[in-house]
Amino acid sequence: MTDRDTGDPLPGATIVIDGTTRGSATDLNGEYVILNVDPGVYTLRASFVGYGTQVVREVTVSSDFTTLVDFQLSPGVELEEVVVQGQRLIQQDEVATTNVFRGEEIQELPVEGFSDVLALAAGVVDNGAGGQPNIRGGRSNEIAYIVDGVLVEDPFSGTGAGFDVARQSIDELQVMTGGFSAKYGEAMSGIVVVNTPAGSNDWHGSVRIGTDGYTLEGLGKGGPVASTGDRLDLTTGELRDLTYKRPFSNDWGTRRFEASLSGPILKDRITFFINADRRDTDTYQNQFQGPVRPAVFPWQDMVGYEFYRSVSNTFVDASGTPLEPDDLPEAVFDLEEGDVITQELVDALREAGVDVDRMSRVGVRNYQMTHFLGLYDDLTRVTANLGVKITPDLDARLGYKLTRNEYRGYDHSYKFLPQYNNTFEREIDVYSLQLTHRVTPTVFYELRGSLTDNRFYRFLYDEMKDPDNPQRFWRAFNRALTIGAFNTEGLSDADGGSNYDFYGYSNIELYLDYPFMLTADLDEPLMLSRTLDLDGDGTPDYLRGQRLTQEMIDQIKNLQNLTDEELAARGLNRGTIPVQAPPTDRQYVERKIKDYQFSFDLTAQLNPRNLLGFGLKYRRMDLFQYDVFPNTRWDGSTPLDDPDFRAWDPQDELYVEASPFELAAYVEDKIEFGNLVIRPGLRLDVLDPDIASVVGYSSGANVRRPATPDEAIPTEPAQTDWRLSPRLGIAFPITDRARLSFNYGQFLQYPEYNQMYQGYRTGTWVPGQGYQDLTSLGIPFGFDLGFETFIGNPNIDPQKTIFYQFDAEFLVSDNFKLGASLFYKDIYDYISYNRILGE
Structure with a gap:
């Protein structure tokens, strides 16, 4: 802060964030800093004894960035307040490519959640409905999703776990596609950071209703009856006249309701935010119109179709007995390929004793099936936050997020019998607590604890989910x-x-x-x-x-x-x-994950040139996966209620129960010398897989095939792995309208746990006894099955990307900027399979 006339610094001047009690005072050099400001758009007010007040509006604050706001005060206490617009398109200290979406912008976009917003960022490729995105050519499991400081992922697959946040719940979304600081890890391609609001002293609320029915009737499932016609009865495989509801060709049965409310419980002390979103859809794939092809159905159902040929039971009575040719009407002997089957011909056959409604069938050449596949995708999302100001310098934030998703997707093999395809169900609950303590105006720390309870099922019948039911399969x-x-x-x-x-x-x-x-x-x-x-x-x-x-x-x-x-x-x-x-x-999959995360992050402005960051993170997961695919039917030789009964061979059963843990630590510094910003950092990652591995497997030694199926394979505890990864970012603003930057980093990512645990059976399910542990007998890896089996390796090296990027941004006008990035990736230790021959 300086004197407008002389340019001299103004020590002791006051800067306040309007509408809050937060602020700062300038030092002897006229410099100031306000740390730990939530993302958003603010108004700053600066004042000094003997000078007029200056107000800067529309100051945008984003996570992990420094927002520069300079004041020039004019002498004279009688001067009117000076108002300045403070928005900048170029972030001068940006050392990597980061796309920032503010909540106000997201509300104006035709999106439903943060996954839709992510697809709008440069460098992100959207893989369509239900698919996971890719960043700059990387794989979908190379992205880390962090919501309110909590890493949300499926440890088995490494993807975002089907978790999403409704658009009204997004306060800010950052997509880091070109390198990221040492604070972030467990990703090689990009980081997605989502911050949700905790409310304010002002009341806000909104309701949103959506449908693709476009009629009042369409607000109910399906809308008015539009047409009727021949449809396939999905229970019997027979045709029937089935009315169906479809008011318009683009009505996919989608209905959405979203509502949010926020405000104060106790002004200046306790605030809240809550959002609930429900969407039901039959999906765009639900209605199927098949190709024109030959088919065989009862005569009555084929009226209007073109005759192709007779089959073995074309002329039979209700008992299935063939009729003599002399008993048939003469018209059937005149039928040629391509002739249209008429109702008069069918009536004549019925009078002759032919069972035209069921037993007697005819081949036609131009049948075209049209029916609904019974697909659906139902989603419920809830976000609830409570903000508490315990003291002026100590804040607490409690959060809860819920996702419920049940769907049956399209499977080409089940195109004509879709009701026998599996149902998928995912249930996610995230509980979090965050404490923020501002020790001094230039030092604060954050303590976080969270529990993510993630449950996933793939099933056909509900009883398959109950391990206490001996008849579940x-x-x-x-x-x-x-x-x-x-x-x-x-x-x-x-x-x-x-x-x-x-x-x-x-x-x-x-x-x-x-x-x-x-x-x-x-x-x-x-x-x-x-x-x-x-x-x-x-x-x-x-x-x-x-x-x-x-x-x-x-x-x-x-x-x-x-x-x-x-x-x-x-x-x-x-x-x-x-x-x-x-x-x-028949495949059944059950995954249960309890993900405990605890973190400590310290930020200290050591001096006007150095912003130090340090953090620790501990993560422990209780993982359970049960996957069974019976490839044989019950042969009747064993009573179904026998506790030793198995309807599958060992290779059809996967059972894993483990509690791995991960540790991480980082230190970074943000050094600012005039227009030059340097951001060095170093990160440590540690993993303990908490499972056994085959002796000699990691070194490539031959594994001896057991002499008998009951012989255990020699195992040893998996190794604890630790790795260091350096980071460096440099930003050089040429002017206030142009910036150059360079980024270098080594980014590590441990393989997903289904790669490390593949082929393991640490337990089994026994009818009437539930899940039983097998580790006391040695892990049966399936080497005795007589064919090559895939076995995971918990000692596998982490995947590694060495990344370089040059970046440039230029402000073309006050409302338009142009950016270009040149990057290079060197990738090591992708997952592959090695063939190991037994002795």
Whole structure:
């Protein structure tokens, strides 16, 4: 701060942030500093005895940046207040490429959360709905997401864990794409920092409602009835006349409601902010219109389609018995390929005794399926913060964030039977506490503690999530996956090709003791795969495609005293019932993560030229993953209630339970010499994987295959790893309208834990006993399975990027700036597989 007329410094002058009690006073050189200011836009007021007051408005403050505001006061106490606009487009101390989005700007953008805002930053590539972004050619798991000082990620995959923050909850978002300081680690491509508000002394509130229905009726699921037509009954595989709701072609069933409220509980002492957001959508992939192709369906459902050819059961009665040609109407003998099937022809067939509604089927060449796939994506997000000013120099902040996401995405194999694709469910709760203590006007520290409770499930039936239910997997284990042309029954495509290899119904023999005959097919009975003549009188008692009933099952059980020949004459095999079973995505995945983080960060303005930063971080995770994919059906040889029963082989089961911990420390200095800014830093990272590793595996030694399946593999505790990574950033403002910068850094990232733990089975699930530990027996890695298996390596080196960047920014006008970056990456130790031959 200087005298406008003489340029002399004004020691002892006062600078205050309007609307707060925060401020500072100038030193003997007229310099001042105000530390620990939340991101936002402020008004500064400067005053000095014998001088007029000067006000600078629209001063933008961003995390980890210095905002320079100079004052020039004019002598004279009678002068009017001088008002100056303080916004700058060029951040003079920026030593790396950082995109900063303020909350006010985000509210004006057509976005839903911070993941959408991230896609707008230069250098970020958006991979579309549900995909993870990439920064400057890096992989999606090379980005660290930090929300209110808490690292939010899925340690197994290394990605953002499906966590998001609604747009009304964003106070500031920073995207660091070109190097970052030693304060940040656990990433090689970029850092995303999200700050959420804690409220203020002013009341604010908003409500937002969105829909793609564009009608009042559209605010309810689906909207008005738009059209009807032939649709596939997803339960039976048959066609039916199904009305469906779709008011416009771009109505994807999306409905959103978001509301936020903030204000004071006790003015100047306690404030709050809360936001809740709910979005339901059927997704843009939900409605499917298939290709024009041959298909086989009952005659009545094929009226209006073009005849292709007859099949084996084209002319049968309700019992499945073929009719004699003399009994058929003459019109059917005149049918040629391409002729349209008329209602008159179908009525004539019905009068002749042909079961045109079910048993008798005809091949057409121009069938086109249109139906809804049953896809959905439902998301709930909540952000709640409480700010407490304990003393003028001690602040506390409590935070809670919730994410609930349940969805069923598109799977090409299940295109025609999407209801048998798995459901995905993620539940995330983040609890945090932050204390900020301003020890002196130039020194403050922050203490943070947080717990992230992250739960993820991939399942078909709800009971699969209950380890205490001994029958949790029974309904999923009876299926067979069969890929083939769906409902074409041997008809080839008209052009000789085929692009319709999807999962369809399979004919299987299911054991009579199977307890879910009547509820296995998504709580519906299964269907017979062939016609049955149970009393042997030559007349079918039950027809192919008929739903199972308890009476039918009891009758078949009562016939088990017959000989095999007598059973075969009735369409049966001993001990089983022939059913037509749909496919199911039988894989089950369960992940439970408790992520504890504690950090200490100290910031000290040692003098007007040096801003010192120092920090420590401790992170411990309780990780649990259970993944099972049964590749065989129950064969009936073992009672289902036997505790030793397994419907899968060991290679189909992954069980990991571990508590790894990570440590980090950093020190950095921000040195300012006039227009030159130098920011050196050094970071230490430590990892203990908390799991065993195969002896000699890390050194590449051959691993001896066990002599017997029960022999344990020799293991030893994994090593604790530590690494140093230096950082250096330099900024040189040429003028107040141009800046050059250079950045160098070594950025380390430990592999995601599913790479380190791959192939481990530290436990197993036993029906009636729940999860059981196996580590006392030695970890069974699956070397005895007779084929090559993939085994993780907890001692693997961290991935490393050495980064260089030159950056330039030029202010073309007061509202437009031009920037250019030239960067080079040298990447080491990407994850790969080494083949190790057993002795």
